[in-house]
Structure formats: structure tokens, C-alpha cells
Amino acid sequence: MTRKTVRIAMNGVTGRMGYRQHLVRSILALREQGGLDLGDGTVLWPDPVLVGRSAHKLRPLAERHGLEHWSTDLDAVLADDSVDIYFDAQVTAAREEAVQKAVAAGKHVYCEKPTATSFGGALELARLADAAGVKHGVVQDKLFLPGLLKLRRLVEGGFFGRILTVRGEFGYWVFEGDWQQAQRPSWNYRAEDGGGIAADMFPHWEYVLHELFGPVRTVQARVTTHIPRRWDENGKPYEATADDAAYGIFELEGGIVAQINSSWAVRVHRDELVEFQVDGTEGSAVAGLRGCRVQHRSATPKPVWNPDVPVAESFRDQWQEVPDNADFDNGFKTQWELFLRHVVRDEPWRWDLMAGARGVQLAELGARSSAEGRRLDVPELRR
Template sequence: MAVRAVRIAMNGVTGRMGYRQHLVRSLLALREQGGLDLGNGTTLMPEPVLVGRREHALAALAARHGLREWTTDLEAVLADPSVDIYFDSQVTSAREDALRKAIAAGKHLYTEKPTATRSEGARELARLAREAGVKHGVVQDKLFLPGLRKLKRLVDGGFFGRILSVRGEFGYWVFEGDWQEAQRPSWNYRAEHGGGIVVDMFPHWEYVLHHLFGRVTSVQAHVTTHIPRRWDERGEPYRATADDAAYGIFELEGGAVAQINSSWAVRVHRDELVEFQVDGTEGSAVAGLRRCRAQHRSATPKPVWNPDLPQAEPFRAQWQEVPDNGEFDNGFKAQWELFLRHVALDTPYAWDLAAGARGVQLAELGLRSAAEGRRLPVPELSL
């Protein structure tokens, strides 16, 4: 079998997500399994080129994983004709400019979200990539999680009948950084650096809702900063200028209503860090990252409200586990494989910069809705 190398400039892999999910659990995992079998007698072998600003951190990463190539010179990497793909997982505020440079250099590109800080910038990136004829993809990892794949199976099988509502809960307590180290970098809480939970999470909710249930047609959001003072990586206090909680209501094409709470200031009392409950005329389901449980109309109990008696119904035990019916690989790795096939074989690929722009648009409208205190329509995206 012939082996074909694909050189990928990876910008931002010294960060938590870029390192763990994209480098180690995706591309290095692909290398360890012998590459990606394209099914035509060719194996695609990823060759990461690490890119970043901190020379010592890049050198340490490269040494740890036996990688030969790393650089702090983004322009030189983009000018290198042997580099096929540019990947970006930098801080949000630096992403749009780097993606523009990659498009101008004729590189295929794959990027974390949000793709830009404003919807006009995100739309412009999609237009530029289309005009340049480069292939482009945006990370939409939650679609590849076992729990949501099982939920999609129920939707596609007509299990719910007419879907009435979706309720989502996401979040956990991110420590302030004074007496326990914060689990997220401090830029997440600085609006001037592209931080904020709306900018971070509403793009996720756009593609989850769009892919599973239908296009978002309106948004109404309440946004706040519950923890106004935090401590950074050096132990220095700073004022949080970005939102850390958002409470959104989204109307969907077809009439269903979604309510999703997103918070970095909530303590977890649920089975997983994110859960969605879907209720329909014929059945309901609750899906998290890995599990999905369902209850059909015919098996729905008949609760009676009586506050004077202890509740004896074992509600959780009355739901049925949706089986795996297959093997689920790491969601980031699964999407990387699809994008690499798209680049190598020109297979269809839906999660592009236009999809990324829809997520930025929803975040922008969510923030505007909160500022104006009203519900806003979400128009179909035009590039």
C-alpha cells in the first residue's frame, strides 16, 4: 500500500485543546495506527508542523512526541509549498488574521471555532476560501460524540414523532484562581481577547441544533458575568470583562423551542457536563457526551403531583438505555479523518467556514439580544 504524506501546520497546539484533542488524540493517534486508509490503495500519513509563539514550549512538545518540525514563523510555514493544510487553535482574537493569511497562501484549512470575533469577518473568510478554491473545515466536535450520535439515530428513526422542545444544560464551576487553579485560561474571561461563554458556546449550540433538529430562527438571551474578579496564570487578580453565563431560548425551524443554559459558575448535579433533553409527541430522550436514554410514549408513567407524600416513583429507572450499536472513536479524531478524506479524495464535507459563520452569527445576535433585552430573528446566512 502506498503511503502519502500530508503536512499540516498546527498553530496553537501549546494550548489545552489544541494539544490534547487535536495533536495527541487525533493526528498522533492516526500516525500510531499506521495512518488513514483512504480505501484506494493509499494510506494518508499526517506530518504535523508545530507553530506557535513560545519557542521553548514548542521545542518541549516536539521532543516529547518525537516530532522534528516546529517554528515560531507563521509566514514562513505558509510560504512553504510542501505544507498542505493550515490548522488553527489559537486564541479567538488571533484566528481571523491567520486564516486570511492561510487562504491567501492557497492552503487548505481546518480551524477551531469561533472562526472570527464578528459575523462579518466570519462570512468574509467563507467567501475568500470559496473564491480561492481551497478546502475548509470547522471543528464541530459535539456532533461526533457517542451521546449525540445516538440521539441523532433516534431523530432519524422518527422516535420522537413531532419534536416539541429541547432543553440543554452545560457547564461546571471554573475556579477563580485564587485558592485553586482555574481550569480555563484567563483570556476566556477577557472580552478584549475574544473571551466569553456566548462567543465560546453559542457556535456549538448552533450546529448541534441545526444538525439535529432544524435551523435556529430566533434567539433571546440573558447574559451575565457572575464572577467579576478572577486570578490569572501568574496569580495576579484581574477584572473579568467577558460573560461567564448565558441563558438562551432558541426557536427552531419547524416550531420546536430550545432552552440552553451555559455557565462556568454552576456546580454539576447531572450525569455529564452537558445534557440535552428532547421531548416529542411519541417519546423523549436525554443525551450527554456518551450516554443516551429514551422513554417511549407507551412506556411513559403517569405521575401525580402530591406535595404531601414522599415521591415513590423511580423516574430515572424508567428510562431505557440507547445501545451503542457500534464503536465510537474520539470525536475530534473522527472529524479530522473526514476532513482529511475531503482534502485527499474530494468527498463531501458539510462543516465548512459557512457553517462556522452561522455559529458566529448566532453568538453575535445572542449578545445583541441580551444587550437590547428582546428576541431577535436569525436570518439565513448569505455570503
């Protein structure tokens, strides 16, 4: 076996997502399994260089995991010719400038979404990366969740017949932070810092809809701030300037209608924190993060509307669980493996910065639709 080292500058790993999903459950997990076997006698060994603004956070994090390299000087890291890939999981407002620097330094780029705070900025990043000839990718983790992998299996197998509608519910109650600590960082609720649930979640819904059902062609949305006052990590009250709920109706190419509600001000009464119900002429499915249940046309019951008597049947029991039929790895890790193969072996890859720009475009159009109170067309992007 030949071991090939790939050095990855990882910016933003002191944050929740950057640390848990990208550093620990993806890059360090790959090291724990002995590297990424490319299948040709070569094992890819990821060597992370931790980057951030705070030395007192980076140093103990590196020591905890036995990592030698960390820095608070992004420019110096990008100037290092031994660094192959730049990864960004910073707050959204800091991402665009950092990715521009990485592209200018000739680094391959992999980053979280949204890729920028504006559609114009996101589109420019994609075009700059193309012009520089670097490989680039955007995290689209929900495509690799077990529940959505099962849903994709159903779509590609023709289970639904003609798909009519998609209905999505996402969210949970995020505590205000006064008497119980909030589960999300305060910047999420400040528009000036790139916060807002539409900016956060509409890019997710764009790629889920685009990949599984078809491109989004129109959007009509209502975004709002249900909880206007919150408390930050230091217990200091602040005014929420970003939206905490977004309700969207999306028409897809081919006529499928999708409705997706996103809220950080809703209490959960569903099996998983996100669920998608897909209804078609031949069958329906409800997919979450891990599970997926189906009801075929031939086994669809005939409910009778009668509000005068108690319901005597369990509607949930009338659905059949889709079996795993495979071992599902962490979705973030799976996409990291694909991106590393793309960089080293030039294997196929389609989740690039242009795909990231589509997500930012949809979020921006959703906010504009809400402000103007009308449905808007979603133009097709050209490179």
C-alpha cells in the first residue's frame, strides 16, 4: 500500500458543525480507519491544519486530538505550498473573503453553505474558482442521510409513478436564552452577521429538491421573526434582526409542487426533526433523517370522514418501513470521501460552488418574495 498525504486547512473547526461533523466525524474518522482506500493500492491520508481566530480555542482542540498543526494566520496557511485543500465552516459573513483568498492561492476549495451572504457573491466565487482551475465543492449533507438515500431509491425505482407533491416540515424550539440556554449560536438571529433561517435552510431545500425531484422554477415565501428578543451566550439580551421562520411554496420543473416549512419557533410533533412526504399516483413516502415509510397504491386504505365518532384506526400503522439494505456511514464523511476522490483521482463531482450559488439564489428570492408578497421565477444559472 502506498500512502498519499493530503493536507487540508480547516477553518472554523471551533464551531459546533465544523468540529463535530467535519473534523471529528469525517476527517479524524477517516484517520481512525487507516485513511481512505482508493482501491488501486493507494491510501489517502488526510492531514488537517486547524485554522481560526482564537489561539486559546485552537491549541487545546489540537492537543485533545493529537494534531500538530494549527494557526491563527490564514494568509500564512494559504501561502504554504504543502496545503492542498481549503475547507471553510466559519460564520457565513466571513466565508466569501476567505474562499476568495484560497482560490487566489490556488487551493482546492470545499465549504459549508451558504457560500456567501448574497447571490452575487456566491456566483462570483463559482466563476472565480472555475477561472482558477481549482476543484471546488459545497457541503450538501442531507443528500447522504439514510432517509433521503432510501427516498432516492424509491424515486429512481419508479415507486411513485407521477410525483404530484412534496411536503416538508423542519424545525424545533430554540430556547430564547433567558432562562434556558439556546441550542443555536446568537449570530444565527442577527442579519448583519449572516443569520436567518431562510438563508440557512433554503439552500438545503434547493439541493434536496433539485437532486431528487427537479430544478426549482418558482418560489413564493413568507419569512418572519416570531421571537424578536433573545439572549446571547453571555446572557445579554439582544434584538433578533434575522428571520426565525420561513414558509415556502416551490414549483419544480415538470409541475411538482413542494411546500416546506422551516422554523426555530415550533415544538416537535413528528418522528424526526425533518420529514418529507412525497405523494404520487402510484404511492407515497415519508422520509426523515434515517427512516422512510411507504404506502403503495394497492395498499392504500379508504379513510372515512366522520367527526361524530372517535378515530378507531392508527393511520401511522398503515405504512410500511423501507429496509436499510445497506450500511449507511455518516453523511458528512461520505461526501468528504467523494470530494477527496475528486481532488486526487478527478472522479465525477457535481456539488460545486455553482450548486452552492443556486442555494443562495433561492434564499435571496425567497426573502424578496416575502417582502414583495408575490411569486417569483427562479432563473436558470449559466456558468
